[in-house]
Amino acid sequence: MKPLTDIRKDLHQIPELGFQEFKTQRYLLDLISSFPSDHLEVTTWETGIFVKVKGKDPKKTLAYRTDMDGLPIKEETGYEFASIHEGMMHACGHDIHMTIAIGLLSHFAQHPLDDNLLFIFQPAEEGPGGALPMRESELFQSLQPDQITALHIAPEYPVGTIALKEGLLFANTSELFIDLIGKGGHAAYPHLSNDMVVAGSHLVTQLQTIISRNIDPLDSAVVTIGKITGGTKQNIIAEQARLEGTIRTLSQEAMEKVKKRIESLVEGISNGFDCEAVIDYGSNYRQVDNEPILTREFMEFASNESNLTVVECKEAMTGEDYGYFLEKVPGFMFWLGVDTPYGLHHSRLTPQEGAIQSAVDLLTKYFTFKGTRN
Numbered sequence: 001m002k003p004l005t006d007i008r009k010d011l012h013q014i015p016e017l018g019f020q021e022f023k024t025q026r027y028l029l030d031l032i033s034s035f036p037s038d039h040l041e042v043t044t045w046e047t048g049i050f051v052k053v054k055g056k057d058p059k060k061t062l063a064y065r066t067d068m069d070g071l072p073i074k075e076e077t078g079y080e081f082a083s084i085h086e087g088m089m090h091a092c093g094h095d096i097h098m099t100i101a102i103g104l105l106s107h108f109a110q111h112p113l114d115d116n117l118l119f120i121f122q123p124a125e126e127g128p129g130g131a132l133p134m135r136e137s138e139l140f141q142s143l144q145p146d147q148i149t150a151l152h153i154a155p156e157y158p159v160g161t162i163a164l165k166e167g168l169l170f171a172n173t174s175e176l177f178i179d180l181i182g183k184g185g186h187a188a189y190p191h192l193s194n195d196m197v198v199a200g201s202h203l204v205t206q207l208q209t210i211i212s213r214n215i216d217p218l219d220s221a222v223v224t225i226g227k228i229t230g231g232t233k234q235n236i237i238a239e240q241a242r243l244e245g246t247i248r249t250l251s252q253e254a255m256e257k258v259k260k261r262i263e264s265l266v267e268g269i270s271n272g273f274d275c276e277a278v279i280d281y282g283s284n285y286r287q288v289d290n291e292p293i294l295t296r297e298f299m300e301f302a303s304n305e306s307n308l309t310v311v312e313c314k315e316a317m318t319g320e321d322y323g324y325f326l327e328k329v330p331g332f333m334f335w336l337g338v339d340t341p342y343g344l345h346h347s348r349l350t351p352q353e354g355a356i357q358s359a360v361d362l363l364t365k366y367f368t369f370k371g372t373r374n
């Protein structure tokens with residue numbers, strides 16, 4: 001097999017959006033077909049893949065999950081191996097996550113455990129969400145793991161550090177799309193039109209008051225509008241505007257409250273500006289809730305059995321549909337330090353590749369510890 005760093009470079013070049021991961025799936029299947037196949041059961045689900053490494057005397061099934069999709073970002077890393085897909089980039093580390101899965105799989109295909117080890121290559125984490133339908137698939141139900149593990153790259157930690165905590169690690173999320181439909185017209189005749197750029201601007205400002213005025217200051221929530229579109233030309237009054245964003249909360253109750261406030265404010269805009277307004281919440285992700293006993297055991301294992309630094313971190317407002325796997329299967333997720341000055345979802349994100357081997361070494365030892373009986 002090629003060195004893992006070369007595999008990461010190959011994957012980095014072909015980012016694809018959710019449920020479009022055709023080349024990525026093909027690339028991974030080709031690699032997997034080069035591994036010794038005696039213990040492997042490979043199945044595909046949409047653009048994802050399940051690989052079961054059959055144990056020698058299985059009593060349970062352990063699982064490792066990686067996501068697969070990229071983001072609609074124009075890459076500016078300056079890498080020689082930058083994305084060859086215009087306007088798309090692996091800017092959330094899924095190329096690293098997949099490479100770690102391949103490193104582990106190549107090891108365990110040659111050295112199977114006593115127990116089964118299931119690899120889940122999951123599409124569409126960035127949206128619209130592959131974890132929930134994958135978890136609900138007949139295929140997953142038939143493979144049903146007893147414990148699950150995943151990781152996410154963390155730009156802010158050095159290579160050689162992992163970070164996690166028991167319980168809540170990542171927030172509840174909901175996408176947010178608001179369409180405003182008014183009446184277009186000539187820029188010189190505002191009184192004959194109904195301007196959705198003005199209505200949308202008011203709405204963006206009002207939405208910011210939800211966190212500052214409606215959420216308990218000791219709780220946490222986020223409403224981010226990441227994209228606004230509207231109008232067609234500088235001297236035409238905009239007939240429509242669209243706001244696209246995301247909501248993050250630490251509890252389901254806060255999510256319900258934020259949504260109620262959004263609905264009231266949107267209704268106010270619709271009445272005040274005499275326009276039509278439609279809200280679509282897109283996909284919702286369940287919080288990532290680390291199972292306390294397994295998490296604590298893993299933290300102690302990593303501290304004692306590796307030379308990694310284990311940090312007990314705070315929860316983050318990032319989202320992850322991996323939370324849906326954790327809803328049904330006990331397990332945990334951890335942050336993997338990759339030491340890069342630009343954060344997740346940035347066009348200049350350049351994770352240090354040294355992190356790949358550190359994760360493969362740690363998880364090889366951990367799965368061996370969990371899946372071997374004396």
Ligand SMILES: CC(=O)N[C@@H](CCC[C@H](N)C(=O)O)C(=O)O
Nearest residue numbers: 126127173174175246318319320
């Ligand atoms: C780790 C990470 O960055 N995850 C994404 C998940 C996206 C959720 C959904 N599409 C949304 O935008 O709400 C994140 O943005 O946190």
